[in-house]
Amino acid sequence: MTSLKRILLAEDSPQDVEMTLHAMAKNHLANEVVVVPNGVEALDYLFRRGKFSERPEGNPVVAMLDLKMPKLDGLEVLRQMKAHPDLKRIPVVIMTGSREESDLVKSYDLGVNAFVVKPVDFKQFVDSVQNLSCFWGLINEPPPGSASAG
Numbered sequence: 001m002t003s004l005k006r007i008l009l010a011e012d013s014p015q016d017v018e019m020t021l022h023a024m025a026k027n028h029l030a031n032e033v034v035v036v037p038n039g040v041e042a043l044d045y046l047f048r049r050g051k052f053s054e055r056p057e058g059n060p061v062v063a064m065l066d067l068k069m070p071k072l073d074g075l076e077v078l079r080q081m082k083a084h085p086d087l088k089r090i091p092v093v094i095m096t097g098s099r100e101e102s103d104l105v106k107s108y109d110l111g112v113n114a115f116v117v118k119p120v121d122f123k124q125f126v127d128s129v130q131n132l133s134c135f136w137g138l139i140n141e142p143p144p145g146s147a148s149a150g
Contacts, residue, residue: 005061006032007137010042010077011095012069016118020064023129024137031137034060039072043080046087059090062136067096067103075106082111091136 007024011017017035024033036042042065044050048057063081065074074094081087091113096103099117107115116132119125 005137006034006058007133008042008045008060008063009033009035010037010039010063010069010074011035011066012037013066016066016095019122019125020129023126024133026126027130027134029130029133029137031061031133038069039065039074039077041071042077043072046081046090059087061140061142062091062093064093064095064132064136067094067098067107075103075110078107078110078112089142091140091142093132093136095132 009017009020011020021033021035024031034045036045041050041052042063045052045055046059046063048055063077065077067074074096078092078094081090081092088111092111093114093116094103094107094112095116095118097118104115114132116128119128
């Protein structure tokens, strides 16, 4: 039996975290979701340092990053992920309230796999998260060695 893979969610808004987890549960997505409130903790998780130094080995199947986070924004997390040989193949989804064209362009220039503007409407938000989490958590087949179970 194949274990479900982890999803990394870097989001500083408690309301958006709650709605995202609700949407995943509503879709019966059983993947473990690791939630971090800022970009520094996202990188600590990915690099297995600080409070995450003892986490199980293996990369998440997808990293869902808010663009505007305290301490370190989603673009810098994306930049560091794509520059590191062990992290560059992890799919990254930017989920943001920003409709700025420059954010979209910068994200794709840095190698983002998807850029999603968070809908304001609750139902649309839930539907978006369900579609994203189902695709990246269950349907998408990552490159060998890029995501580990557990």
